[in-house]
Amino acid sequence: MICGIDEAGRGPVIGPLVISGVLIDGQQEEQLIKIGVKDSKLLSPSSRVQKFSQIQDIVKDNMIVICNADEVDDEINKTNLNILEAKLSAKIIKKLLPNKAILDCPSNNIQAYTETMRSLIGSNMDSIELVCEHKADFKYPVVAAASILAKVTRDSEIEKIKNKIGYDFGSGYPSDPRTIAFLKKHYRDFDIFRKTWATYKKVAIAGNQSSLSTF
Numbered sequence: 001m002i003c004g005i006d007e008a009g010r011g012p013v014i015g016p017l018v019i020s021g022v023l024i025d026g027q028q029e030e031q032l033i034k035i036g037v038k039d040s041k042l043l044s045p046s047s048r049v050q051k052f053s054q055i056q057d058i059v060k061d062n063m064i065v066i067c068n069a070d071e072v073d074d075e076i077n078k079t080n081l082n083i084l085e086a087k088l089s090a091k092i093i094k095k096l097l098p099n100k101a102i103l104d105c106p107s108n109n110i111q112a113y114t115e116t117m118r119s120l121i122g123s124n125m126d127s128i129e130l131v132c133e134h135k136a137d138f139k140y141p142v143v144a145a146a147s148i149l150a151k152v153t154r155d156s157e158i159e160k161i162k163n164k165i166g167y168d169f170g171s172g173y174p175s176d177p178r179t180i181a182f183l184k185k186h187y188r189d190f191d192i193f194r195k196t197w198a199t200y201k202k203v204a205i206a207g208n209q210s211s212l213s214t215f
Contacts, residue, residue, distance in 0.1 A: 001025060001060065003098035004142030005089045008040070008150035010081060010106065013199045014172035014179060014192050015158050016068045019085065020150035021092035021101075023061040024142050031058045032141040039137040039144050040151035052152045055145045062146075063092045064153050069194045076196040082107045083116070090120035098128060102140050104147070105132040161192055174199040 005021045024032070035054050036047075043051070056062055065088045067075075075084040085106050093101050107113035114132045121128065136143040162168055167186070170178030174197070183203050187193060193200050 001098045001100070002029070002142055003093060003096050003101040004103075004136075004140055004144070004146040005092055005101060006104045006137050006143050006147035006150055007085055007088075007106070008147070008154040009172075010085070011174070012172035012179075013174050013183060013194050013197045014069070014169060015161060016066050016154060017072055017084070017088075018150045018154040018157070019065045019067070019088040019092065020146040020153065021063045021089070021096055022055065022059045022142060022145045022149065023096045023098055024059050024145075028058050028060065029141050032145050037141050037144050037148065040147040043148070045155065048148050048152050048155075051148050055148060059145065061096055062149060063095050064149055065091060066153065066157060069192055072194050073196045076194075082113065086113065086116050086120055090117060093117075093121050093128065094125070100129040100131065102131040102133070102136055102143050104136040104143055105134055110134070165190055165192070 003021050003023050007019045009017045105113050110132050137147040169182035170176040187203050
């Protein structure tokens, strides 16, 4: 039994980080290839949505973890983003109990990240083979399937936030002009922002300085 794990939403200043894991056997890997599973970034939004349900029908099991902005901030204040992703990935591995887990490694130091993962899943799971690789979502269909589940889930969560607050803030990424314009206007108004992000801090400092000068 093989588990693939990937994330969506590491970089945005708005919204959750989503980690997904899928559990398959060798036969199901062939089925994932047959339906055209590939890294979510290579698929259109409509194709990702279509494959989401197909993947869940094919795989043995799956798990999706949604980590909201305030939860991301809480962990960043204590450790860092890689540790947060490792903790959530370990949670998935402990739930799905694969013989082998393949992860899209977020760290430049693959060996250190693998050792961190090993410590987080615990010595009682030493028999689980861990494979941490860069670009694993391109190499392994099981990881690509996880990337699709994560991306579609994050996109859905972003739409829920937009509907709840009544604003279209774009993608939530700092590279998006709509996101930055919304952040500058509403950084005090909602709890959807990752306040540990440099992008948020820069806007907040500028806003506070402007308020003081006006006063």
